[in-house]
Amino acid sequence: MTPRFDLIGMAVTDMARTLDFYRRLGVQIPAGAETEPHVEVALPGGVRLAWDAVEMVRTFDPDWAPPTGSPRINLAFRCADPAEVDRRWAELTGAGFHGHLAPWDAFWGQRYAVLHDPDGNGVDLFAPLPAS
Known part of the structure; x- marks a missing residue:
């Protein structure tokens, strides 16, 4: 099987603020998700968008550090x-x-x-x- 693009994942420092931002863009995010360490939704077309709290990311990648400078994507x-x-x-x-x-x-x-x-x-x- 050829790998299929499926998910865009982002590490976030403030889940509630981040979900507020994407909801204002029309992304359908379940109510109450603000308190979760991992949130993901399916977008039209099937690709998923996911957010992980930095604390969650560090449970499996303890050396993770946020990027600096301008965004690359x-x-x-x-x-x-x-x-x-x-x-x-x-x-x-x-x-x-x-x-x-x-x-x-x-x-x-x-x-x-x-x-x-x-x-x-x-x-x-x-x-x-x-x-x-």
């Missing part, structure tokens, strides 16, 4: 239209989450914005621009 969320990019950006930054690059019309034909989740992971919002 970004999760990208497609929005219905350019107005939703702006609306989600405003909601998340208004809730105190870090906005890295405010919404702009990118030369590749998308309305685009970049946020950071509570642990500094890049999270992109995008939507196709109307044809001119």
Whole structure:
């Protein structure tokens, strides 16, 4: 069998704050998950997204240390239209989450914005621009 891509996992320092961030992006996360050391959900298409509390990660990798510098990967969320990019950006930054690059019309034909989740992971919002 060929390996099949199945899960994106992230270590988190504040599970409740992280789940709040992803819920605001529309990820369906069960109520009460904030108190769990490991949370995972199936996304449309079957790939799973998972979060592990740093304390949980250190139970099997005691030398784990958070990365430093800029994120090396970004999760990208497609929005219905350019107005939703702006609306989600405003909601998340208004809730105190870090906005890295405010919404702009990118030369590749998308309305685009970049946020950071509570642990500094890049999270992109995008939507196709109307044809001119």
